[in-house]
Amino acid sequence: MYTDHSTTEIDTLLAKSEAAFYQYKNLSLKERAHFMRSIAAEIEALGEELITAAQKETHLSEKRLIAERKRTIFQLNSYADAAEQGNWLEARIDLGDADKTPSKPDLRKMLVPLGPVVVFGASNFPFAYSTAGGDTACAFAAGCPVIVKAHPAHVETSTLVARAISKAAEQCNMPEGIFTHIYGADFKVGEYLVKHEAVKAVGFTGSYSGGRALFDLAAQRKAPIPVFAEMGSVNPVFLLPDKLQQDHQWLADKMAASITQDMGQFCTNPGLMIAVKGGALDQYVKQLLVKLHEVTPSKMLHKGIARNYINNMQTAITQRHVDVLYQSDNKLGEEDGMVTIAKVPGKYFLTNVQLRQEVFGPYSLLVECSDEAEMLKIAQHLEGQLTTTLMATVNDINNNSGLVNVLQEKCGRFIMNSVPTGVEVALAMQHGGPFPACTDSRFTAVGADGIKRFARPVSFQNWDNEFLPDELKNENPLNIWRTVNNQPTQAAVGKV
Amino acid sequence: MYTDHSTTEIDTLLAKSEAAFYQYKNLSLKERAHFMRSIAAEIEALGEELITAAQKETHLSEKRLIAERKRTIFQLNSYADAAEQGNWLEARIDLGDADKTPSKPDLRKMLVPLGPVVVFGASNFPFAYSTAGGDTACAFAAGCPVIVKAHPAHVETSTLVARAISKAAEQCNMPEGIFTHIYGADFKVGEYLVKHEAVKAVGFTGSYSGGRALFDLAAQRKAPIPVFAEMGSVNPVFLLPDKLQQDHQWLADKMAASITQDMGQFCTNPGLMIAVKGGALDQYVKQLLVKLHEVTPSKMLHKGIARNYINNMQTAITQRHVDVLYQSDNKLGEEDGMVTIAKVPGKYFLTNVQLRQEVFGPYSLLVECSDEAEMLKIAQHLEGQLTTTLMATVNDINNNSGLVNVLQEKCGRFIMNSVPTGVEVALAMQHGGPFPACTDSRFTAVGADGIKRFARPVSFQNWDNEFLPDELKNENPLNIWRTVNNQPTQAAVGKV
Incomplete structure (x- = not known):
């Protein structure tokens, strides 16, 4: 046709x-x-x-x-x-x-x-x-x-x-x-x-x-x-200890929704969660799985996407030391996305580059770190991302200034206590990031x-006012903001 | 060493x-x-x-x-x-x-x-x-x-x-x-x-x-x-008929100085002059050669540059239909630059890509066009340039709007009745241009x-004011211009 x-x-x-x-x-x-x-x-x-x-x-x-x-x-x-x-x-x-x-x-x-x-x-x-x-x-x-x-x-x-x-x-x-x-x-x-x-x-x-x-x-x-x-990218979400302790239920609600929204088919889908092991994390995981159970899966965009998802997800979860924490039943046939959460210890994540690949779909990998130093190391080894997210209290931020310093270098958008999905159309939005999230x-x-x-910029040198584009004429007929002699202004030239 | x-x-x-x-x-x-x-x-x-x-x-x-x-x-x-x-x-x-x-x-x-x-x-x-x-x-x-x-x-x-x-x-x-x-x-x-x-x-x-x-x-x-x-680039200078008629002496003075300043070793050196043949152009050429005779050549930057210059200049002037109008004597040995002006009819320039190559040094090629239509055709065939220059009266500009429209697409800086050499360090300067003048x-x-x-831009989403960079804090402690809710302002947030 x-x-x-x-x-x-x-x-x-x-x-x-x-x-x-x-x-x-x-x-x-x-x-x-x-x-x-x-x-x-x-x-x-x-x-x-x-x-x-x-x-x-x-x-x-x-x-x-x-x-x-x-x-x-x-x-x-x-x-x-x-x-x-x-x-x-x-x-x-x-x-x-x-x-x-x-x-x-x-x-x-x-x-x-x-x-x-x-x-x-x-x-x-x-x-x-x-x-x-x-x-x-x-x-x-x-x-x-x-x-x-x-x-x-x-x-x-x-x-x-x-x-x-x-x-x-x-x-x-x-x-x-x-x-x-x-x-x-x-x-x-x-x-x-x-x-x-x-x-x-x-x-x-x-x-x-x-x-x-x-x-x-x-x-x-x-x-x-x-x-x-x-x-696209894996959009790592760092769950810091104090925040996990205080807000595990809120975090589980937010993350379950973000991972599964539209079957995870967003370039800002949180494909990676990084946290230090312990009781608070276990609590969070338990609540996350409860929330995921409540999600009704729908079909993925098309067969090709579904096939890629299943392949990439299978490759990820069959890596050594990766455990599946949750997987939804396949009820929709070959276009079913199968929501999947897996877990890997930090030290194995660090040595297996395969685990850093984006799995486009309703998948997220929890990286369980032995301590905050390992979490920092993981941040340092990340490739460029559209977003990085910190789930953190004031205490967490003050205790992890090194992590904050590194994470900013890895992303185009740095999110605090919110999820990466949902890209606001606004002037202050940055949707891009270091390679391979985008090419520039x-x-x-x-x-x-x-x-x-x-x-691209063009400079007009020594032009008569009448031949200049309206945007650059002395009288500023379009009333736009311009920088005249290094000062932003809407005034006409000569009336600055 | x-x-x-x-x-x-x-x-x-x-x-x-x-x-x-x-x-x-x-x-x-x-x-x-x-x-x-x-x-x-x-x-x-x-x-x-x-x-x-x-x-x-x-x-x-x-x-x-x-x-x-x-x-x-x-x-x-x-x-x-x-x-x-x-x-x-x-x-x-x-x-x-x-x-x-x-x-x-x-x-x-x-x-x-x-x-x-x-x-x-x-x-x-x-x-x-x-x-x-x-x-x-x-x-x-x-x-x-x-x-x-x-x-x-x-x-x-x-x-x-x-x-x-x-x-x-x-x-x-x-x-x-x-x-x-x-x-x-x-x-x-x-x-x-x-x-x-x-x-x-x-x-x-x-x-x-x-x-x-x-x-x-x-x-x-x-x-x-x-x-x-x-x-770098060849920085074409278009000499329009009315301007040539009115100001040939001024043009000759300006161009001779621009071509030979520091032995033409500028990326903005005017390596190409384009004009319609006729009495006014002949007048201009005569006066240009007089001015060039008055220039005392000096040594080029180093032997390698001088050797390249002589090679590239020789390649250019030995192309078919290219005539040398002026060449200074070699008085300084192998580092002498030898000021050279050559001429080629427009129709041969159009078919010989070799003539569009930059010749880094005190060289300029005059392209003599049969009419203004040929001049426009040459403009259309130009590669990207750091600068293009129009030597033109108000009449010339009004008669050549097509040429003006095309030349803007070929350069980073569009100059009117001035020479391309001399790159002012200023915010409104553009030193770059379409490929091959520069890579971006x-x-x-x-x-x-x-x-x-x-x-590169980074967006901070949902951050507490205290953890934001000073540049983005509500109170605007650095007193910089910012765009708040789409409006440029120096005001603190909340006091816009």
């Missing part, structure tokens, strides 16, 4: 993306924002049809999908607001001084779009990190045309959303080529896109192997392009700062 | 860099700034000895070196100011809301340092883009320890500056390992550094081949790291925004 695009077709389409770029980049922030809000409205207008299609393709619940659609619409609207507000432009003006020796030139800088962006969405967020998801919204906000490769696991959903985007583009008189929807079940289609000369950046959400492959292709180009790949820890996939992945 | 460091020695030194990182990153902005200002003072205190050493190693004039030292000191001091002012931290606070469903968490984000940074300096800026140059200053400002590989062409100068940095580090009680000076005439030393697990980012200024090699090594690591390589167009090598190359 959905035939892969041929390379010839892609060439023709990308020539249009390139042409569209030279028009779209010159549209005002207001026009970009209006386009984004129109996309949001068109997605909403798809109504029940969209939810039904996504339910069929992903096994996600109607409730979850309605919430995710709301999030997707919120992203489009809030990044539109941010695009218009203009803080992301990092507008800077350093006024010239002809009397200096040598004379100081007038310099004005702002972010401009990179060019056409290819987006690869995630299977677990068919709306919010797919066709009109965070990456697409950020690229449009930055001023870039977007090329989406339809996710093979929800191609019908993707087609519906693509239609909504195209409808909005038409209504807003966007240039032809502003948005392109490519079918490619074959990996070669994605490869061709990433290597294409017209493409200037890539946004990806998915597995480590997929993200790494695209990163390598982009780096090997004659002219390399940036790839922001968010590749300096950028975020969530929040309006994600726009900056697809933009 | 300067033996290459062995891999074992490097391992030991980099273990110290790593340890230093865990201390240095927690020092206050004020302490970092104080350290940077102390380095500046120690460089100044080296006095005549430093200038003498650099003169001997680079053939740069005393006057130029004194100016460059001043620039280096200015960079250290002004980036110290910027570090302390804290705008670069991009501090964002989104206050939580427990009453929302689901409840909104408290999120606070700021930039934190990446970790130890390796710096490879440039031969043409023995102070400002070498041992204590822009990259080193930015890394220290960001909170990163620095490892400098001494440039083999000015290793004595580098050693003196390294001594000044170490002295400042001692005075300021910096952790051991905050700064490391590595000798490596062999490329393998650089390779070993870039591949080393302790290294988290690379700054490089130099040739395309060198920068690309380091970029590839870093991308191929198990955990890739960002490489900011500034690799989203960052700059000059100006305080360069600090952000070596830093």
Whole structure:
């Protein structure tokens, strides 16, 4: 039904993306924002049809999908607001001084779009990190045309959303080529896109192997392009002694819900719990298992994900010194996720790198440490993570400053007494982290700062005011915040 | 005299860099700034000895070196100011809301340092883009320890500056390992550094081949790291018809000086001039040659650079349809640069990619176009540049909006009626540009925004105020600008 695009077709389409770029980049922030809000409205207008299609393709619940659609619409609207507000432009003006020796030139800088962006969405967020998801919204906000490769696991959903985007583009008189929807079940289609000369950046959400492959292709180009790949992580949760003692029931409630929510199919799923052995930990485990027993498993996203989950989980739990503490019954056949909790002593975790691999699904490994020194050692050996979490009292924090110092280096988001699942769409959100959580820890996939992945600064030197972009004109017609002679201000130049 | 460091020695030194990182990153902005200002003072205190050493190693004039030292000191001091002012931290606070469903968490984000940074300096800026140059200053400002590989062409100068940095580090009680000076005439030393697990980012200024090699090594690591390589460019200058007609004498004066300043050994040297043929252009060329005759050539930086220059220049001028318009006599032997101006018709330039290569030295190629349409075509075919320049009247700009639209996509700095040489150290400066001018167009090598190359955001979710970094505490004790609930402000939280 959905035939892969041929390379010839892609060439023709990308020539249009390139042409569209030279028009779209010159549209005002207001026009970009209006386009984004129109996309949001068109997605909403798809109504029940969209939810039904996504339910069929992903096994996600109607409730979850309605919430995710709301999030997707919120992203489009809030990044539109941010695009218009203009803080992301990092507008800077350093006024010239002809009397200096040598004379100081007038310099004005702002972010401009990179060019056409290819987006690869995630299977677990068919709306919010797919066709009109965070990456697409950020690229449009930055001023870039977007090329989406339809996710093979929800191609019908993707087609519906693509239609909504195209409808909005038409209504807003966007240039032809502003948005392109490519079918490619074959990996070669994605490869061709990433290597294409017209493409200037890539946004990806998915597995480590997929993200790494695209990163390598982009780096090997004659002219390399940036790839922001968010590749998930194990999201370690450190349960400190005093907190365990005081709040084991609360912790068990929170963690059981976080591990099993939507069958653990989140890149922020807590796949690792680290604690010092003892009575408080035993208490916590007992209560955790009680809570897990109460969870009714549902089907995973699709067969491939379920198969991978079972394989990876089996590999993990059959490692030496790993004990299974809990596993739910398989009642749903081959798409059943089987909630699983396992345990390993700290010293064996330290020597077995296999146990540090993400197991995407409702799985979490408890690492039982002999003491706090071993817990610190484990922190030091962690790879980059989207999140690290400390469950800790004031006493715990004061007693473990070394641990706090190390954990900050391992993550993009450092959480205190809360669970890692649930990624708020907000400017202060960081969704990224040191490799292998993502390919460039300096950028975020969530929040309006994600726009900056697809933009670069240009300095205008010695330009007449009339020819400058509105964003940099003396009179500040857009009323944006700018840094003039090193001071943030909304004032017009000359009236600082 | 300067033996290459062995891999074992490097391992030991980099273990110290790593340890230093865990201390240095927690020092206050004020302490970092104080350290940077102390380095500046120690460089100044080296006095005549430093200038003498650099003169001997680079053939740069005393006057130029004194100016460059001043620039280096200015960079250290002004980036110290910027570090302390804290705008670069991009501090964002989104206050939580427990009453929302689901409840909104408290999120606070700021930039934190990446970790130890390796710096490879440039031969043409023995102070400002070498041992204590822009990259080193930015890394220290960001909170990163620095490892400098001494440039083999000015290793004595580098050693003196390294001594000044170490002295400042001692005075300021910096952790051991905050700064490391590595000798490596062999490329393998650089390779070993870039591949080393302790290294988290690379700054490089130099040739395309060198920068690309380091970029590839870093991308191929198990955990890739960002490489900011500034690799120079040809810096095309478009001379538009009306401007040529009105200002040919002024243009000739400016361009002759820009092409020959310090024997053209700048990454912003104008290596390409593009204009439509005709009487005004002939006038300009005549006056340009007169001005070039008045220039007294000096020796190039070192024999290797001179040899490369002669080779590359010879390759360029022996291409078919290329005519030499001017060449200075060789009076200084094998280190003489020989100022050279050549000319090629636009249609041959378009078909010969060899002519787009940078010729590092006092060389510029005039591309004579048959009309403005050909000029636009040339602009479209340009690779990424540090700068593009328009010499244009208001009429010219109005008549060439297509050209302006294209040229902006080709550069990091877009100059109007001024020359590309002379890179102001200012926040609004962009020194970078699309590949191959640099490896990541989203960052700059000059100006305080360069600090952000070596830093990444971390979000703190749900933290008690007392444990947050000072930068993010409610009371805003450092009085920095922060974005609170999407609004820039210096106010304390609760008093917005």
